[in-house]
Amino acid sequence: MSDEKEVSLPAQSDGATLTKGTGAGEPLLKVTGLQKHFPIRKGLLQRQTGAVRAVDGLDFEVRKGETLGVVGESGCGKSTMGRLITRLLEPTGGKVEFEGQDITHLGVGGMRPLRRDVQMIFQDPYSSLNPRHTIGTIVSAPFKLQGVEPEGGVKKEVQRLLSVVGLNPEHYNRYPHEFSGGQRQRIGIARALALNPKLVVADEPVSALDVSIQAQVVNLLDDLQSELGLTYVIIAHDLSVVRHVSDRIAVMYLGKIVELADRDSLYKAPMHPYTKALMSAVPIPDPKRKAAKSERILLRGDVPSPISPPSGCRFHTRCWKATEICKTTEPPLLELKPGQQVACHHPENFEDQAPQDTVLLSVAKEAATLVADEVLAESAATSAAVAAEVGESADPGARGTARPAPTDPQPTDEPTEPEDDRQESTDK
Amino acid sequence: MSKLEKAALGEVATDAAPPDADAFLSVRDLRIHFDTDDGLVKSVDGVSFDVRRGKTLGIVGESGSGKSVTSLGVMGLHRSANAKVTGEVWLDGQELIAADPDDVRRLRGRKMAMIFQDPLSSMHPYYTVGAQIVEAYRVHHDVSKKVARTRAIEMLDRVGIPEPNQRVDSYPHEFSGGMRQRAMIAMALVNNPELLIADEPTTALDVTVQAQILDLIRDLQKEFGSAVIMITHDLGVVAEIADDLLVMYAGRPVERGPAESVFAEPRHPYTWGLLGSMPRLDREDTDRLIPIQGSPPSLINVPEGCPFNPRCPYADIPKDNVTRTVRPELTEVGSRHWAACHMTQEQRERIWTEEIAPKL
Numbered sequence: 066m067s068d069e070k071e072v073s074l075p076a077q078s079d080g081a082t083l084t085k086g087t088g089a090g091e092p093l094l095k096v097t098g099l100q101k102h103f104p105i106r107k108g109l110l111q112r113q114t115g116a117v118r119a120v121d122g123l124d125f126e127v128r129k130g131e132t133l134g135v136v137g138e139s140g141c142g143k144s145t146m147g148r149l150i151t152r153l154l155e156p157t158g159g160k161v162e163f164e165g166q167d168i169t170h171l172g173v174g175g176m177r178p179l180r181r182d183v184q185m186i187f188q189d190p191y192s193s194l195n196p197r198h199t200i201g202t203i204v205s206a207p208f209k210l211q212g213v214e215p216e217g218g219v220k221k222e223v224q225r226l227l228s229v230v231g232l233n234p235e236h237y238n239r240y241p242h243e244f245s246g247g248q249r250q251r252i253g254i255a256r257a258l259a260l261n262p263k264l265v266v267a268d269e270p271v272s273a274l275d276v277s278i279q280a281q282v283v284n285l286l287d288d289l290q291s292e293l294g295l296t297y298v299i300i301a302h303d304l305s306v307v308r309h310v311s312d313r314i315a316v317m318y319l320g321k322i323v324e325l326a327d328r329d330s331l332y333k334a335p336m337h338p339y340t341k342a343l344m345s346a347v348p349i350p351d352p353k354r355k356a357a358k359s360e361r362i363l364l365r366g367d368v369p370s371p372i373s374p375p376s377g378c379r380f381h382t383r384c385w386k387a388t389e390i391c392k393t394t395e396p397p398l399l400e401l402k403p404g405q406q407v408a409c410h411h412p413e414n415f416e417d418q419a420p421q422d423t424v425l426l427s428v429a430k431e432a433a434t435l436v437a438d439e440v441l442a443e444s445a446a447t448s449a450a451v452a453a454e455v456g457e458s459a460d461p462g463a464r465g466t467a468r469p470a471p472t473d474p475q476p477t478d479e480p481t482e483p484e485d486d487r488q489e490s491t492d493k
Numbered sequence: 494m495s496k497l498e499k500a501a502l503g504e505v506a507t508d509a510a511p512p513d514a515d516a517f518l519s520v521r522d523l524r525i526h527f528d529t530d531d532g533l534v535k536s537v538d539g540v541s542f543d544v545r546r547g548k549t550l551g552i553v554g555e556s557g558s559g560k561s562v563t564s565l566g567v568m569g570l571h572r573s574a575n576a577k578v579t580g581e582v583w584l585d586g587q588e589l590i591a592a593d594p595d596d597v598r599r600l601r602g603r604k605m606a607m608i609f610q611d612p613l614s615s616m617h618p619y620y621t622v623g624a625q626i627v628e629a630y631r632v633h634h635d636v637s638k639k640v641a642r643t644r645a646i647e648m649l650d651r652v653g654i655p656e657p658n659q660r661v662d663s664y665p666h667e668f669s670g671g672m673r674q675r676a677m678i679a680m681a682l683v684n685n686p687e688l689l690i691a692d693e694p695t696t697a698l699d700v701t702v703q704a705q706i707l708d709l710i711r712d713l714q715k716e717f718g719s720a721v722i723m724i725t726h727d728l729g730v731v732a733e734i735a736d737d738l739l740v741m742y743a744g745r746p747v748e749r750g751p752a753e754s755v756f757a758e759p760r761h762p763y764t765w766g767l768l769g770s771m772p773r774l775d776r777e778d779t780d781r782l783i784p785i786q787g788s789p790p791s792l793i794n795v796p797e798g799c800p801f802n803p804r805c806p807y808a809d810i811p812k813d814n815v816t817r818t819v820r821p822e823l824t825e826v827g828s829r830h831w832a833a834c835h836m837t838q839e840q841r842e843r844i845w846t847e848e849i850a851p852k853l
Contacts, residue, residue: 276767279771284784332774343700347729348727348732349729349732352756353753367672
């Protein structure tokens with residue numbers, strides 16, 4: 066069906082000439098201090114009594130041609146973030162810049178020309194398509210709304226788009242209910258691609274689909290990116306899917322980014338304890354690992370309410386490394402390693418940022434009972450090794466030497482690779 | 494008549510897998526068909542399996558493969574007006590399909606219980622969580638409300654709900670997703686059932702909560718020694734918890750065996766497809782996933798022959814177009830391991846070791 070290799074879309078915007086190579090690394094979208102508070106109103110006068118701090122200060126960039134994955138548990142604000150950067154919601158504070166233009170408070174009219182550059186793919190392919198419209202109407206709606214007349218007419222263009230996403234162009238006149246879930250998601254993708262956007266924000270694009278269909282859609286997104294030079298922000302809760310599709314990954318917890326790093330560093334050596342816990346919770350399809358259950362970090366309870374988030378570091382109520390400073394001071398998102406930003410006082414796989422503060426909070430002691438000894442020992446070992454290395458190389462007078470350096474500093478990446486550890490434990 | 498005698502009479506002739514004499518639950522050639530205006534929907538078409546006490550059977554498959562319908566069939570929850578249920582379900586020596594619905598009702602909740610996928614829609618929003626657990630307990634035990642309430646609090650505590658004394662009076666909407674699922678588990682376990690069926694118990698939950706719930710089910714199983722059926726589409730979850738595995742496709746079993754051997758040496762192209770289409774955290778990232786082409790068939794028009802043949806890349810290997818004309822039966826491919834495929838053992842072994850396994 067989609068054997069036509071030529072996928073250059075007719076020129077509606079200069080994005081058609083964008084290839085993955087050119088301009089990679091330039092920020093396409095820049096977000097600073099982005100906030101969204103949903104007011105809670107009560108009483109007769111509807112006075113505001115509080116706010117759900119869904120997104121509470123985000124800083125990140127999306128570079129041209131890359132895929133930024135955003136992961137986190139439900140309620141961490143990742144979908145709100147997606148709606149803010151596509152300006153479907155009005156930010157409470159902060160700044161969103163798209164190609165250097167400040168779009169934070171643009172009105173509906175001001176946003177309209179930008180709508181063709183920023184598109185969204187929604188989670189639920191059943192509710193995001195109008196059941197009374199044919200596929201042709203749905204996919205051609207962007208042309209109508211933007212007043213674009215594609216070369217060769219709308220119908221031809223829509224049929225071409227359908228074949229790009231692997232649907233039969235003959236199905237132009239069918240209704241959404243005649244398609245399966247995976248096919249509907251393809252329709253949503255065709256609609257998002259109609260105006261040849263520069264940035265596509267996909268909110269859980271595959272989570273409603275069956276595993277075998279998921280793989281088809283993931284591969285399709287992959288192909289489209291390399292053919293059309295798209296930039297993606299993919300929001301998902303499935304860490305294995307995110308790893309597969311992303312170049313860089315942001316981990317969110319309660320409206321904040323706790324770690325932002327390129328894919329390999331994040332999955333090989335996560336630095337934020339939350340990232341580590343999140344990854345250890347993913348079930349691995351290998352029954353031999355059942356014996357290695359001890360590696361799992363179980364977090365206690367649920368995510369706290371974003372109405373009154375915990376003070377200091379928001380993760381301190383569930384963290385096994387939390388100390389007094391975590392309760393009082395909010396850790397800034399710092400680039401500790403090249404390409405790896407972390408907001409933590411006591412990062413894993415790295416030098417402790419607050420070594421003077423060693424007394425664990427009582428919650429941390431409780432939380433630590435859920436963490437296997439091996440995990441604790443391993444993280445202590447890696448942190449010490451990194452500390453020693455940093456102490457030797459960078460600034461010998463400062464923090465590094467304040468801690469007893471181990472006599473035999475290990476190479477840092479060896480004990481941090483999760484793959485290796487799993488292999489070892491399966492041999493036991 | 495014992496289940497063994499019954500089995501010997503030939504009802505299981507369609508299934509090469511012999512019944513397990515020690516099984517607590519033994520399902521033989523279960524078929525569940527629904528008559529609709531569009532035609533006969535064969536949701537489950539000849540499924541057999543056994544579960545022993547203290548063991549967990551994982552049933553995997555895509556949506557529409559008949560996993561949930563199978564479990565509802567075991568529980569006797571299909572309305573007889575709509576569903577045509579045939580076959581046998583032996584629970585601790587008692588046959589349930591032909592049994593009086595009232596007798597089955599008495600077993601339900603006590604001897605066998607179920608955890609549903611979506612705790613918000615399967616709990617009553619109008620009653621407190623405690624009241625619903627109390628009801629489940631008092632149906633089967635002649636005790637006062639006070640005693641039942643104590644029992645409810647005890648169960649909530651057991652499944653890890655903080656401050657169960659207060660939480661017992663909360664409504665379902667006041668609980669978070671993970672807590673609701675815990676409350677569901679408490680409700681299912683309040684009568685110490687010997688068979689627990691969990692239908693996608695963690696699908697709606699976050700990974701961290703999923704880990705907590707799986708851990709809880711495993712602990713409770715150890716404590717009570719119940720037989721567990723875990724229905725899921727997530728191969729990670731079954732690998733984590735299941736002793737045996739049943740892979741279903743279009744209402745039929747395509748592969749069945751101990752979890753270790755099904756994961757280590759899968760012998761059906763559909764199982765290969767499932768393994769290839771999921772990205773894995775424990776492996777180096779591959780460039781591309783290997784999806785299964787096409788989509789699951791309609792259960793009204795299940796393809797002739799092997800139901801998987803339109804999507805199977807190896808459908809032309811067996812001679813004489815047999816994949817499109819003859820329905821493959823489960824054949825033994827290893828110790829307690831069966832697969833329904835027309836390819837010969839050698840062909841499948843070769844394809845798995847040379848083509849599939851290296852790409853995973």
